[in-house]
Amino acid sequence: FGSMTSALKNGFKAKSAYQKGLNYDSSVYDLYGGLGMYHYWKSAKAGFLRSLHIFNDDRRKGIDELYLTIDSSEISADAAWSSLIWIYIDKKQFDTAAVIAQTMYQKYPEGTTFLWALAQIYYQSEQFDKAIETYQFLFERLTANPKNYFNIVECEYQIYEANIKNNNTVDAKKTARRFMNYVNKIPLKTREKQKDKIKVLVKEVNS
Secondary structure (H helix, E strand, O other): OHHHHHHHHHHHHHHHHHHHHHHHHHOOOOHHHHHHOOOOOHHHHHOOHHHOOOOOOHHHHHHHHHHHHHOOOOOOOHHHHHHHHHHHHHHOOOHHHHHHHHHHHOOOOOOOOHHHHHHHHHHHEEEHHHHHHHHHHHHHOOOOOOOOOOOHHHHHHHHHHHHHHHOOOOHHHHHHHHHHOOOHHHOOOHHHOOOOHHHHHHHHHHO
């Protein structure tokens, strides 16, 4: 979020903090998880700057550091697994990402973190029926405690989009109509953050 300049500045600060920690005590393997995330995403997001050798391609190094955290960390192994899911999604290695996400969801069935990952894996790998089913399950969980409605809007939009890509315009319109039942309850701040997705859903109802 924000500018590329501020993102880089914060990234460099984080890397420096992790590295300083390892200089004090190299046996704190949790810190390699932070470095692993930094090295992978810095490289993945560098784009053409990487090809110009302004940034090194440290994606493999980042993955190795996350596995080091998984193998040797006292408290950060599960966080490292979670990070690897999104890395494998970024690499389009959806089968590997799905195996990790399903395993972690079985470990934490009351949470939603790994359900979000599974839903995105199914969506990006064009398994739209599974994506819809997973987002629908998330939606039902979230409606029990809507909070600021941000994630509910996210679910509805993803269900709508998955139906459109699945050539199911009838269910896509049903989703948009369901959204209209509670749209007036969405706080103004959330409406502003999710305005583009809300606009799509409202437009579908009015079309």
